[in-house]
Amino acid sequence: MSKEYYAIIDIGSNTVRLVIYLREKSGRFQEIENVKAVARLRNYLEETNVLNQDGIEVLLKILKSFKEVTDTYDLNQIICVATATIRQAENQQEIISEVEQRIGYNIQTLSEEEEAYYGYLAVVNSTAIEEGITVDIGGGSTEITYFENREIKHSHSFPFGALTLKQMFVKNDVPSEKEMHKVRDYLREQFNSLPWLKSCNVPLIGIGGSARNMVQVDQALKSYPLAGLHQYRMYENDMAFIKNYLLTLSFKKLQKVEGLTKDRADIILPAIEVFHSLYEYVDSSSFILSRKGLRDGIFYEQLTHDFGISVFPNVIEESFNELAVDFDIDYKHVHQVTDIALKLFEEFRMQGVGHVTKADVGLLKRGAFVFNLGEYIDSESSSQHTFYLLANRTIDGLLHQERLKIALIASYKSKPIFKQYLSPYKHWFVKEEQKKLRTLGAMIKLAFSFDSTRRSIVDDLDIDIQDEDINITAYCNQESMPEEYQVEKQKKHLEKALKKKINVVFQPHE
Structure with missing residues (x-):
């Protein structure tokens, strides 16, 4: 049987990532290439919501390097998706046209609902959790969903991400306690807008790079003996400890923390505050990391579509x-x-x-x-x-x-x-x-x-x-x-x- 390769490019507000999958004989997609570039596209979005030419050039340079990688594979399919920053850009169509002409990738801009849905789909098809709240913090937006009996009931996209929270409330590289209090008050105000979110008492499932980094820090601090991040469980006191510990460090020391990637050092604390505040607001039973996120959700949709379903009957x-x-x-x-x-x-x-x-x-x-x-x-x-x-x-x-x-x-x-x-x-x-x-x-x-x-x-x-x-x-x-x-x-x-x-x-x- 000839090997089947698939690629997905995820253009986020903070990072742009290329992942190449090999479809195994079991039908499972195995990740064989994972290339990340820190773009910080959110920083190039003007007050008029126009992505400036510097930002477009940064994106084009990254996608050109990705093209050199994807050209070495005989790909069955390549999917290129963009989230908050491109979605919010007034010149979205110009960006899409320029990428198509100069690189050859056809960008699909995901709506807020689609972005939230794919995160939910990744979680229910890779965990056995029956009821929970998913939270995916990007650079420019935060998507949450509530599912019950593995069916999505509610979804929402908040107009803030790790980068925007930093821009709104943090002057320097590391937030002060006073700035963290302002972040917390703002988040509380945002969460109050959703009646279905209050005191659910269900697991909170974190998706994305910030959640992954928080878990890696927790595992490093505990000298955790088992391999793997997916379905790792934490509690409120773990999050509070990490947050308080990181707040004591200078930016130079923060960049060297085991488990924390250097490019997230300046945005990790606002992101952890989102997880911690949401955990308390939901009155969550535990925090569980899903290593599978938006990109996986897109592939799960493709996998399950052949069988006329969207959710696997039994994940285990x-x-x-x-x-x-x-x-x-x-x-x-x-x-x-x-x-x-x-x-x-x-x-x-x-x-x-x-x-x-x-x-x-x-x-x-x-x-x-x-x-x-x-x-x-x-x-x-x-x-x-x-x-x-x-x-x-x-x-x-x-x-x-x-x-x-x-x-x-x-x-x-x-x-x-x-x-x-x-x-x-x-x-x-x-x-x-x-x-x-x-x-x-x-x-x-x-x-x-x-x-x-x-x-x-x-x-x-x-x-x-x-x-x-x-x-x-x-x-x-x-x-x-x-x-x-x-x-x-x-x-x-x-x-x-x-x-x-x-x-x-x-x-x-x-």
Whole structure:
């Protein structure tokens, strides 16, 4: 199959960005090029709302360099979109004509509603959040939406962005506390214009570069051990701490803060104030970063359009289907292992063994689906690869802690190895939860052993739980010697987790 490449150019008020995607065999778009140029086009917008010739030349110079990159690819499609500054420019048509004549790109200027909609679409198709407020701070505008049951209910574009807030309220590179108070009062006034925004008590989902930078600073300050930004969660006290910390720094020191890009140093504090003030106004339950934004929303519209929908029915399911394609997961084997694991799980749950509850069944199923995934890379070090891949790969629909749980379960090899993987994250889980994750991992490992030759020879299990013993009869449709060997070898892990002896008998299924 020939490779399909797509490109999108996003002309914002602060930055202009080119992203090139490769469409993978799973249908997913993988980002392979990401080029950013700081344009600050907002600074070239005159009081008459005309983008001056200096600003147009800055834009043309950037787009000319992007053209040299896009010309090296055989692109299926190239999309060029512009947001607030071009949208608000009185000479918008002249800019579009000059870009088309001199560069060859056809600019599509997004309306406020379209810009907000694409941000919402990116969030609902890359997270499992059912209800929330999205906020995307650009240089010249801020788009917010409210969605419920994953359907958009309200959207609004505020006439301020990180750059305009700086221009309106901040004299120097770093705002004073007094200036920050003025920003806060102004924001409160703006938020008051939307009745549907007050005290929603839902997650606030941040989109865009400022949100990304705030999260990167938070991760750096905490020496965060897990990879990835998408679906990272923060709270009000985290935002307040970062804001107060950055306010103590000189501009020179601010430019060197770990996680903060140098070109955002002068606008990050007004942007954080938007997140913080909105969080308090909404009475939000948490702040979650969406690494996916406007550009992704445009591609999601294209992806889902072929199926006559706009929102994926189940984001987590889509993500696991992508994993199945990327790592050649054997569906027949996975279903057999899952069925056996579920039989063990249900019996243990009914008898109160292993402290598993009905709420854990989803975790068991997902862990079984990707158990031993690292075998795709190397069978000898499969456990290490499984843990690394799952812990450090973004899985749309799963928050970081949920992703880590699945990584710990699916990579289960032994108690010492489990403790080794868990070590940097021990404070994330109470002891009872650590035991439960270990039990689920050992349970799936045993279920895996019952199908070690991938022949689906076990038709049914009969499980009898006594005080000190668990007696399992496995009814088989073929010769079971290889499975008997593996079960006998691996059952000790579940015995240690449950503190019970497991006796297994294999019988032909009549």
